[in-house]
Amino acid sequence: MEHVLNVVEGEKAVIESYSGAFEPFEVHYAETFIISACVEEYIINPAGEAADEKVGVVVASVRG
Known part of the structure; x- marks a missing residue:
């Protein structure tokens, strides 16, 4: 199941995979991004500069 996420709180965030499945990438407020089902x-x-702030995201699961 794919995850479609949107940043709804905080200036920006870095998304990382624990297993190294993808290179870390940066997203900003109101941006939408997809995390693969794998x-x-x-x-x-x-x-x-917002590293000490909270980041809020909305997550939707999409079946393929």
Whole structure:
């Protein structure tokens, strides 16, 4: 099941895979991104000047 996420709180975040399934990437407020179904675990961390703030995301699961 694919995960479609949208950043709804915080300036920006870095998305990383625990297993190294993809290179870490940065997303900003109001951006939408997809995590593939083959990625079982990932982490979302605040980034940049907002690294000490909370990041909020909305997650939708999409069946293929």
